Amino acid sequence: MSNIFRLGLKELVSLRYDFVLVFLIVYSFTYAVYAPSRGARMELANASVAVVDEDESPLSRRIHDALLEPYFFPPASLRVQDVDAAMDAARYTFVIDIPPGFEADVLRERRPAVQVNVDATAMSQAGSGTAYISNVIARELDAFARRAGPAAATPVNLVMRARFNPNLESSWFMAVMQLVNNVTLLAIFLAGAALIREREHGTIEHLLVMPLRPAEIMLAKIWANGLVIVVAAVLCLRLVIEGWLDVPIAGSVPLFAAGIVVYLFAVTSLGIFLATLVRSMPQFALLAFPVFIVMNLLSGGTTPFESMPPAVRAVMRFSPSTHFVSLSQAILYRGADLSIVWPQFAVTAGLGALFFTGSLLRFRRTVTSAQS
């Protein structure tokens, strides 16, 4: 135990002198969490919309004015001949075209049509935005028509409430998912790269002839790198996410921290395992980055896990990130306690043990097979 502790301390001292790494860690737990949460929103927000108003009637202006912030940027006006170019350049995701004589036609009950052009390549907004715009226009038309005739009551009302995030603020989601992503990134790379560096500098051989077991060397790396990340992540959660971004945390922060600890064991083990598979730093980069990107983008933290094909889901169940994303969402948003998230804890720990054993088996072999 004391060996593990000592070697871990050494890792910490080494890290302190690597200013670039320290800077990157600080960056990834501050600005890299803050910026996307503030700037990039996955729900319908700040959708860019333009209106081609060929009618210029009170009704058309009414539609124009009904597209409100924060769902939409203030709508721009566009001439009909510029529509194609503007959409080709992706300046607007939605272009609403109100034909000439629209209001007059409505009044004469001629049932004119208003056209909504959707840039269907903007996948995240096109779907919900179209539904939203259609509803807005329908509501305005209805209100306009009701001025003319009596209103018909709806027999069944639909009341929708979003639990855990009542206003569906995506910054809540993004902030925590960014935190999760950065934890993954740092864990894989810090531990794996540290091992390769020791190997390239020959210090690992030196350790192997001392009364140390490979498991001790690895555990030292795991706890030291893990500690840095856990501390950074908890600080980030408290200061950046709760403080700066004003995201309420529903669940228990200590439970989440425990989740990070388990997750870090799994991911740093994975990082070390990957490091034992390769011979040099460039190779490690090329192996670890794709692994990281897959773990990141397919974990359910970016797009919904349910909508992935069954084969992808089956494979991704072997990624600790899938379980960690699920447990962070459960704890931080839904306030879940251990009785609910224990399966994720168990699976993550199990995967960690698997990677750890794997790297242990390969450790000595890879260190020594590099003949100088």
Next chain:
Amino acid sequence: MTATPVARLRGVTHRYKNVLAVDAIDLEVPAGAMVGFIGPDGVGKSSVLALISGARRIQQGHIEVLGVDISRVRLRESVCPRIAYMPQGLGRNLYPTLSVFENVDFFGRLFGHAAAERRRRITELLAATGLAPFADRAAMKLSGGMKQKLGLCCALVHDPDLLILDEPTTGVDPLSRRQFWELLRRIRADRPQMSVLIATAYMEEAADFDWLVAMDEGRVLATGSPEELRSRTGTGNLEAAFVALLPEHKRHGHAGLQISPRARRDHGVAIEARGLTRRFGDFTAVDNVSFRIERGEIFGFLGSNGCGKTTTMKMLTGLLPATQGQALLFGRTVDTRDMGTRRRVGYMSQAFSLYTELTVRQNLDLHARLFHLPAGAIGTRVSEMADRFGLVDYIDQRAESLPLGIRQRLSLAVAVIHGPEMLILDEPTSGVDPVARDTFWQLLIDLARNDGVTIFISTHFMNEAERCDRISLMHAGRVLAQGSPAELVRARSAGSLEAAFIGYLEEVTGDAAAKVSAPVPRTEDARAFPESAARQPVFSPSRLWAYARREAMEIRRDPVRLAFALLGPLILMMAFGYGISFDVEDLSYAVLDRDRSPQSRAYLENFAGSRYFSERAPVSNHAELEQRLRSGELKLAIEIPPQFGRHLKRGRPTEVGVWIDGASPMRADTSRGYIEGVHLQYLDKLRRLDPKAHSPPVADIEVRYRYNQAFKSVYAMVPGVTMLLLIFIPAMMTAVGVAREKEMGSITNLYATPVTGTEFLLGKQLPYAGIAFLNFISLILLAVLVFEVPVKGSLAALSIGAALYVFASTGFGLLVSSFVQTQVAGIFAAGILTMLPVVQFSGLLIPVSSLSGGARAMGYLFPSTYFQKVSLGAFTKALGIQDLMHNFLALALFVFMYLLLGRMLLRTQER
């Protein structure tokens, strides 16, 4: 010797942070001579040579080389092609995966020789150095001596007027060393006007030079010919002369080494090797080696580099398993799990293997603790070690700032901190100066004779081998001879141990020595136009090409890297194309039906029938609903109130409640739309059943999904992922590019040859941009053939965009690489800096037009945003070259800016 000096230094001072390496040196080095710089390690020899060569930037003072003031950048560039510089360390500026021929060829290209000329010169040089039979062997597979000969070939390929060699023979076996000097002497005989500056730690070598500069503590102690130095000090040999030149306090304590004879007692066997053999593939590194070392004995392993000494030692420590044979320590088979034995052994590996970022004290302390010394004793043990090994003055310095000799002392201190019974030392005195070496040996002898420590040491110093009780001569994996030094000298009837060793070596290598006597290249034609070589173009496509070609060869030699680079994007594209989907489907939901009437069932049927929803077991109460939402099992829950059916029949308004899991806002938002849709459908049905209430809408809303009528994720994701992959992988590959050269040492070639920063960067960029473009082609094929996403617009536009984009992404990687010091930092920086703008701000997930503030600015300041437009435009929006023109311009601007910034950040001289 001519009248004008080859180098003139005035008031040159150089410091590294707090360490003063060169202290106000004034020196005139005569031209046309072999000039030696002698002195212990860390006295500033290397710094002075690097400054003269122009590889290091001058901090203070003036240096004139070949009559040119090299403090001025322009002037330095003009004189640079006439200088050749071979840095310290075996083959440090060579490229390990390149063959002998390719290495020399690369240097030839850098100096702008035509193909025929290069071939002629290389053939001659390889013949002269005896490397011709190994022209196709990779540099990393050469022995130390051969590496140094190859380094010499690379240095001589352009006929320099000034040749600078920094410790060229350190770590090289005696035979190779003798051949190296012979070779140099013959080259000099042929080109007498060439000046050679050499730093060396071997005094016996320096004795044959024309002129010497003795240095200590960054200052010049004395200059003159070896005879002058000897006569001035009144000493018999150079080593003694040097010691005599040292200031009084340094000489203190240096006396001739006293070796007490070993008492002949039966101590038992400490180390035994029985028929040890180790093979790597079809290469036999150690071939049937057997020996026994008694307790308390000093046993020396003598042999050239790469002869198997290190491999044998690694087998004895258990670092390497033996292919055949047995290794025994204290009578027990070496077992990696045996912690008890490890505590009794101290090991010092050849490469410096301490933690360079820790201080001397921290290193000692760490190892004391790892060996479980009693906590109370650690402090005293550390200071005792620092005292005994002369580390007191450096105790709080970080190991990376220590000179080599001090580092080796630290390594030894670390190896004996736990008081082991046996020491295995792999070339511990390589590069250590004579005074320090003697001190070191005094310590070893003390350990062996007084403490009874068995010492197994490998060395290439003859005078050290003479101090061993017994030695073993190794060559090419086999033991040539074994016995006490005196016995071996007698057996060969040679005058000295060195002669005896060379005799044994020549016996086995046969005519190896004869090969070296091939004629030295005649370089008349080059000498006829000495100025033509000096005039170098400001920008040379051939130097750029030399770098590009070399980089490409290195990538090709690394099949793992190449496979990742070519296949990685395809695998990722498969994962993402199928995996990332915004199509929200199969939303799990459950029903809390508190009415259970035909009406409520009719309402719920609409959900059960939709492909967007998938029903789970119904919920019975609110607590359960809450619990199941919380666990994430349900994404939404529908509650039908009691009396729903009755209210509906009577035309009384009623409501349905829906709870959505808002943890993932995108999903919640989309599901809200679906739920509303299902609800409206239901209302529509109701209306149709009741014609009285029917009121047609006043206007229609026509929705036109443009570009992607089917509204499927794949048409947006495939172009987007193409954008993502074409920056990630190329940036990653180039990000380690420059940093790797910095770590491996080959960056010196940028410092010391005429190649400019722009040529260097562009040359490195070309092969990676090429690979990235291949990735682009394969991704397009995958998109069209597997994902059936056609390129609706102009393929030419897409290709132009991609070509510019891969140059931008590789340029970004190089830019990152130019300012980081290590490969790890390079990977990190490239990864983290690209991740955010690419995934979040470039329009992959969220349209850029919806971004605000810093996020939007970051999007526009990154090339991905523009290529995303090109990719989506050409794939899905059916656009052509004209429509995308401004994106091309933006991308081209990025290519240019990254190169410019990279060039500004890249240092072409060492600090």
